[in-house]
Amino acid sequence: MSESTEEPGPSEPSLDEQIAAYQREFRDLDPQVEQVVSALGRLNRRMNVAYGRQVAALGISNAEWEVLKTLVLSGAPYRLGPGELAKRLGLTPAAMTHRIDRMAGEGLVTRDRDENNRVRVIVELTDEGRTKWLEAMRMASDFEEDLLQDLTGDERGVLGELLVRLLRRVEHAQPDAGGRLTDLD
Amino acid sequence: MSESTEEPGPSEPSLDEQIAAYQREFRDLDPQVEQVVSALGRLNRRMNVAYGRQVAALGISNAEWEVLKTLVLSGAPYRLGPGELAKRLGLTPAAMTHRIDRMAGEGLVTRDRDENNRVRVIVELTDEGRTKWLEAMRMASDFEEDLLQDLTGDERGVLGELLVRLLRRVEHAQPDAGGRLTDLD
DNA sequence: CCTTCTAAGTTTAGTGCTAAAGTCTTCGAG
DNA sequence: CTCGAAGACTTTAGCACTAAACTTAGAAGG
Structure with missing residues (x-):
């Protein structure tokens, strides 16, 4: 797949x-x-x-939205280094460099060297970036609510719980207390 | 995403x-x-x-496995044109051309012009391709069984049913009998 | 201090994709 | 017939990604 x-x-x-x-x-x-x-x-x-x-x-790509989400999730003041962003998004640092280039050019983020440690770079969400995120978030949550419209509250709960159990199995890659499924990261 | x-x-x-x-x-x-x-x-x-x-x-990429699956799903004699493959895989015809190039080079499929209509091209699974598919399928079904290991038969049924309902909502993109969610294809 | 090591990003080379333009058959109309 | 149009790929240009080499700042040892 x-x-x-x-x-x-x-x-x-x-x-x-x-x-x-x-x-x-x-x-x-x-x-x-x-x-x-x-x-x-x-x-x-x-x-x-x-x-x-x-x-x-909204004039942004799915890839850019992912970056905005990651920065917002990191909490105020919405700053992360390229390396950390790359890890969370599952990209190589090289790809991150270019993505940040574009997004900085569009004014969604700023890129600056850390004055305390000049090896580090700080990517920070701009107000415009935060606004875009909010708009995208509103559209997304409407869409998601719509998607689940046919499910009752109970059904949503059951579905969420079952999915979380699968996710746990895959994320913890079980210490092998009987089942395999190791080595997923 | x-x-x-x-x-x-x-x-x-x-x-x-x-x-x-x-x-x-x-x-x-x-x-x-x-x-x-x-x-x-x-x-x-x-x-x-x-x-x-x-x-x-197994020496194949995820992308190649997708092609193998699509050909097998089409049923014997496991033949499809590049255009049809592209549609089913959600790729452009151009991407399909190159993917088939590679796979033909590796002996997973053959590419021939249709003798009855020389505009058309026929991509056909080779024995080697079918063998690779089978091996991949075995690994995948083991993995999937493993993933669902913690769920009872009932839970699997419920999960499948709920997912299918969501899928229906998204695939039929509802004729708008109250809910939105139109225009998904 | 002055190496050497390591960490964080960037740059380079090469792959696989999309969009758009191009090629080559086949079909239909005059 | 033969010309035009449509269909089914293929080719070209350009973008986004990965892997691997490179650059530079700070850290560790002697």
């Missing part, structure tokens, strides 16, 4: 067709597991496209 | 910390909604990294 984060394809088979096809080609496949995994993947791809469309309307 | 598919960052805050931080910065955020959405995003990023590692051990 990949792709991450990979992208959507209008003319792909329906989820049920896809699962049926996999079962034809690969006998020992648990359809229940496949349903969860495939739905997860598709849902994410669609959501990423939707986010991209929304923030594009 | 976009992607989708975006990549993981080891040193990011925990999910709970992240949600708490968002609430500090953005008052009218529903933490339940945010939990679902953020967990979805993270889970997917982690899974994509895991898939990438696994298929890399």
Whole structure:
């Protein structure tokens, strides 16, 4: 998948067709597991496209929005070094350098050397950057609320709890108390 | 994101910390909604990294695995044109041309002109490609089974059903019988 | 002090993608 | 027929990313 984060394809088979096809080609496949995994993947791809469309309307890319989010999440005064940003976004420092170049050119962030330690660089959110973040956040939360509209409060809770359990399994990469799934980072 | 598919960052805050931080910065955020959405995003990023590692051990990239999966899903005789592949994978035809170049060079697929209509090109899975797909599929289904290990059969069913409902909402982009969420493709 | 080491960013080379222009068949109309 | 238009790739230009080499500031040892 990949792709991450990979992208959507209008003319792909329906989820049920896809699962049926996999079962034809690969006998020992648990359809229940496949349903969860495939739905997860598709849902994410669609959501990423939707986010991209929304923030594009604000004149920023999905990539730039990620940077804005990370800076805001770091809390006031909304400052992080390129290296730290790169780690949190899962990019190489080299990619971060260029992304910051662009964003500084657009006035979303500033880039300055740390006066106390001149090896370090400080990337700081500008007011304009914070405003963009807020606008994007409003669009995103409306979209997300809309997405979950058909689920009751209880269902949302159950879904969140189940997803968090999966996430824990993947993030802690279990100390192997029976299950594998090691080495994920 | 976009992607989708975006990549993981080891040193990011925990999910709970992240949600708490968002609430500090953005008052009218529903933490339940945010939990679902953020967990979805993270889970997917982690899974994509895991898939990438696994298929890399077989000497193929995540991108190549996607092509193999699409060809197998099309059913015997495992043939599709570059345009159709591109649509299903959400790529431009140009990207598909290059991907097929590489994969043909590695012997995973063949590329031939259609004798009945010489404008068309036929990409066909080779035996080697099919073998790689099978090996990758085995690794993936083991990994997925492992991921869901902590969930009971009932929980898996509930999770799958809830995800499918979200997916339906996003894929059908509702004819607007009250809710928005239009224009997703 | 003066090396040497290490950390933080940047630069370079090369890959894979998109958008847009180009090529080559096939089909349809006059 | 033959000319024009459409369809299905391919090619070109340009962008964003990774991996690896490079630069420079501060830290550690002698």
